[in-house]
Amino acid sequence: MSNVSVAGRRFWKRASHDFLRPHELKRIKTNRLPFFKRNDFVLSEDEYKDFEQWRYFPGDRVMITTGEKKGTVTKVVSYINSSNSLILEDGPTYRTILPKQFWQPGTTSYVNEIPEGVKPQDLKLVAKVHDEATGKDKDVIVHKFEFLGKHFNKEWQTWLPTRVVKDKGEVLYLPWPAPESPLERTGASGEDANSERSYYVDSVVHNQIPKDALKDIRNPYSKYKRGTFEQRHLNKFTAPDMPLSETKKAYLSELEAKKALGHKKLTPEVKDFIGGRVKKFVESQKKDLNIQ
């Protein structure tokens, strides 16, 4: 976009993402005139993306805790991504005017009841527990559950977070609802295929793979491939030592000669001579100062 000015580039960048800035969007939402439909959509960056945020999965049995339908046990049908809410089978509805192009078969009026999204925090999970006293399953409302690691869900053929209820040190697992119909396998090998062993090493010395086949197995142009480092490379990249100048040679030889001499030591004769001189001086000083 070199032909676009800096201001133009800025405009394009904004237009490609969200045309309105977040604060502009907020101003529009708060200051606008009354509107038929309660629009509770969220910004794209605030939309729920993972199961930990949604907490429930289509097919989960839930109980509504607020509103007109409080206490109703029903099933999650789908998500509304734009408002971070869930559509329930027997959830709350609202009346709205529906243009004719949106009419479903059987619709006879412009005014229609449409299911309203419910936030995950307004729901409680309903789980089935086997009652040993009666020998039957009974419904239990889960007050609080959390996520503990991940597990491979065979029914959904993917990794899903594990929902658990922790109570007095006990951990109770809450399974995710199974898909309505089993998932079809699309061309991929089975889940046990990765644990099947097809290659056995017979010899430590000889490679089992033929030499010609190695080209197919290994990438000859791999960036991780290490070449062999030879002497010629070393020679090429090592700078030659500069020959020593005559001055330097003389200096080094002088240093060696000095080293060979070793540390000088005072001879007893020199000590005696200097000590004698000091003694003589001290005696004369004593005489001058009349010290005995």
Next chain:
Amino acid sequence: MKVTSVLRQSASASNAEYFEQLPQILKNFFTKHSPATATTYSQKPTFTNDPTANPFLPNKHPVTLKYHSPQYSLRRQSVLYKTAKMYGIEDLLPSLNNKKFFEDKYTTKSFMKGVLRPKGHKHELSKESRQEAIKKAMETMETTIAKVKGSKYKKKMEKKREEEKKWY
């Protein structure tokens, strides 16, 4: 203080014991350089490998022909000399050609010309001529003013002179 410690030595103490009483810097120096009585140190800079090379002078290297600075700086030379003088063995050090100490330093001091006969500042030098010029100007003041102001002033001055009261 060090001398007093040496003075405390009894007369029967050996020469070696007296030597041991010397400060470490002197003992170190005589370990490296023999006393001046044993070797005659050169009075002038020579080659560094010369056995008579004076460690207090800058000496020339025979190969590089460059001068090496003295092995002992001027400050260290002073310290060595003053310490040796305390024990009366300053003559055992190599000669210090360009340094003087104590009385010698002050008695043979040559003063600068300017210190002995100062020239004086410019205002001092030109005082006489300036005062002369002022005196001369004062004498010829009237004529100078008259020259500028004209004949009217001249007449006025003459009249004033006539009217001046005289004692006779």
